[in-house]
Amino acid sequence: MSYAVELTPVAEGDLDSLPPMLASHVLEQLDRLAADPVRLSRRGSFPHPLYQKYQFYWPPDAPREAEVTILFRYSQDETTLEIVGIGVVHYG
């Protein structure tokens, strides 16, 4: 089952602050997540154990330069992934 995806204004601001290439990759990953959130995500630890966490690396086909963390929860009717945060950190 594929889920709808919605972002809070805070998460939208996170997405907006990314360089275009990385933002585009994050959008692709959100589509991927929507198709299979159970397999791709895990229960969050820090900062919030009640939310799901999906992490992936950037760039996808080269040494890992950055890690992206998407925090989300399921809507009450379990049809939508509500994205509450998108964080990016760099190596080096």
Next chain:
Amino acid sequence: MVAATEEFLHHQLSGYARAWESDRASALAAWDLEARLRTALTLFEHVRRLDEQMTADIVAARSSWTPDSAAKLLAFYREWERPTSQIAKRIAELQSKGHQVEGADEFRTATLHARSALNTSLEKLERSVREADEGKLRPLGEIRDELRRRADAGR
């Protein structure tokens, strides 16, 4: 039990960070750096285990992270992360000379995980969750269309 572990880990991490700060070696042999990376990764695993345990306790208590408990955990990640730029530089030096450095990939992953934890703002997350609770959410398709329009306008 956890308090004793926290104190033990605090001493381990501050010794580790201080050792790197006082390191005056002009260059490191690959075997030496690899041994140091193993120490770094073992300490990181200890921090991760503590993170998991603190999280499990919070879930069992049906509670959530408070500024105090978050600050306590983040102090461990911060201490571990302190020498990482210096270590990354050492790894890059050896790799640029054609050396394989065992543990370098795992160290990179651990560094990114630690920085992801440190990058978190509880205040910002709480604000975002409040927005979601209030139904202030926008469909991804709408956002994607807007980003495309903006990119086209910028060309």
